Amino acid sequence: MAEVLTIYSGPKKGKTTSYPLVSIIAVNFDHPEVTCDFIESLHKISYPNIEVIIVDNKSPHDDPAIIKERFPNVILYVSHTNWGFAGGNNQGIMRARGDYVLLLNNDTIVDKGFLEPLVKKLEEDKTIGAASPKIRFYYDPDIIQYAGFHPINKYTVRNSAIGYREKDRGQYNEDRETAYAHGAAMIVPMEVIKKVGLMSYIFFLYYEEADWSFRIKKAGYRIVYVHNSLVYHKESISTGKLSPLKIYYLNRNRLVFMRRNIFGKDFYIGILYQLLVSIPKNALKFLLKGKPAYFYAYCRAIGWHLKNIFNRDIHNNPQL
Numbered sequence: 001m002a003e004v005l006t007i008y009s010g011p012k013k014g015k016t017t018s019y020p021l022v023s024i025i026a027v028n029f030d031h032p033e034v035t036c037d038f039i040e041s042l043h044k045i046s047y048p049n050i051e052v053i054i055v056d057n058k059s060p061h062d063d064p065a066i067i068k069e070r071f072p073n074v075i076l077y078v079s080h081t082n083w084g085f086a087g088g089n090n091q092g093i094m095r096a097r098g099d100y101v102l103l104l105n106n107d108t109i110v111d112k113g114f115l116e117p118l119v120k121k122l123e124e125d126k127t128i129g130a131a132s133p134k135i136r137f138y139y140d141p142d143i144i145q146y147a148g149f150h151p152i153n154k155y156t157v158r159n160s161a162i163g164y165r166e167k168d169r170g171q172y173n174e175d176r177e178t179a180y181a182h183g184a185a186m187i188v189p190m191e192v193i194k195k196v197g198l199m200s201y202i203f204f205l206y207y208e209e210a211d212w213s214f215r216i217k218k219a220g221y222r223i224v225y226v227h228n229s230l231v232y233h234k235e236s237i238s239t240g241k242l243s244p245l246k247i248y249y250l251n252r253n254r255l256v257f258m259r260r261n262i263f264g265k266d267f268y269i270g271i272l273y274q275l276l277v278s279i280p281k282n283a284l285k286f287l288l289k290g291k292p293a294y295f296y297a298y299c300r301a302i303g304w305h306l307k308n309i310f311n312r313d314i315h316n317n318p319q320l
Contacts, residue, residue, distance in 0.1 A: 019049040020119060022187070026106040027055050027088035030062040034234070035106040037218065039071050047115035052104075053092040080140045080294065084204030085183070088316065091196060103209075105184040107234040109138055117229040118187045129192045129221025133180040133229030136168060144168050145233055148178035148225040152210060154266045154275045159210075162225075178225045180283030183209030185231045187225060188216070195219055197317040200260070206246075207253040214261050215317065220285060244297040251279060251301035259314055274312040275302070 001088070024042065028035045032048060033052060053075045056064040082252065089103050100119060114133055122128055135146035147163035163172050181188075186209060196219050196253060199208045213223050235241070243316045258270050283298035308314065 008188055019047060019097035020123070021097060022047065022050045022100045022115060022119065023053060023092075023096030023190075024050055024104055025053045025055065025089055025092030025096065025168045026100045026104050027057055027085060027092070028059065029057045029082070029088075030059045031106075032056075032059070032062050032064045032066050035064075035067055036070055038104070038106050038108060039074060040152045040220050042110045043071075043110055043293060045110060045115055045239065046113050047119070051097060053077065054096055055079060055088045055092045056089045057084070068226070068267045083201065086199040086203045086205075086208035090192055090198040090201070092127055093193060095320065096190070098190060100187055100189055103183065103185070104189040104231070105233065107138075108135075108184060109228040109234075111232075114229045114231055117155055117226050121224060121226050122187065127217065127222050128224050129196070129216035130181040130186055130188045131224045131226050132178070132186045133226055133231045134172065135185060135231050135233050138232040138234040140233060144172065146182045146184075146225075147172035147227070148176055149180040149182070151179040152257075154262055157258055157262075157270060157274070157276065172225075173227045175195075175227055176225050178223050180210045180213040181223050184233050188266050192216060192219075192221060193201075194320050197319045201316060202256055202314050202316065203249075203253050205249040205253070207250075207257045211260060243291045247294055247303050249298040251298055252304050255301070255305055255316060267314075306308070 006311045013174045023061075026035065026038060039054070040054060042050070052073070054064070054067055054077070056067075058079050058081055064076065064078060067074060075095065077091060077095060079088070082134075083091060100122065102115070102118070116135060118131055119129055132146065132172055134144065137145050145161035146161045149160065149161055150159050152159040153311050161182075162178070196212075196215050199212045203211065217223060255271070255274060258274070259268060263272055278299055279302065283295050286294035286298070
């Protein structure tokens, strides 16, 4: 893996093309074989100047040492604390040397030429603060998971991905500005991170990339979707499609996002909707279906906010 090459001699009449160093960061939590598959795909890319940083989030069962054994050029940081997705990526960013930081889920497989369009886009337009590629489902490789995001609704605090579950017929083969980058694959210039700060540790899991995108836009930058960069996503390996853990963090962090980013009348309307309509309806649905663990996850999400109603850490933005 090319870690230190910064200049690549192109085929055109002796011209030289510069390839800025890209720090690729992924978080591992058990399942190191999945991370090894991810790194193997990075070995096949055409972009010649990367460093790969894997942060193990205190895996409770599977030893991450095999990652370093198979790929000695990879930087493996084994944390003594599970920092969650946001904090794990922050640990990697703090160790990154690149001009650009690319966050990738460890359950992604990248296309050979996926990185050049992302870097080119950011190099040519300094008003862009983050970019994400087109993402397709790994096990249904013609089906789109992400071709941009619609804005988050101020009251439901939900949004949807553009093109989600559509067959890719080229209908999104055009770069466009988008509401948020996708946490499974997003590239951010290091200079932007120095200005905006790291992801907030308070999220731990879910909504952190939406919040980070919101802050990047607030700082005056744009978020873009880059159509000719392609990544395949296996979906969540660690949390599963639906679990009490996922329900807890999605609902807890939906309210955290509101408390950090929605203000005035919209905030109060949104809070009332969440507490009086959305959360009770969904919680009771699981209780009636005989799934008390899911019901309890909703209750814990609300309880966390009652315990942390005056917690200033909710509004903290850690700096690099």
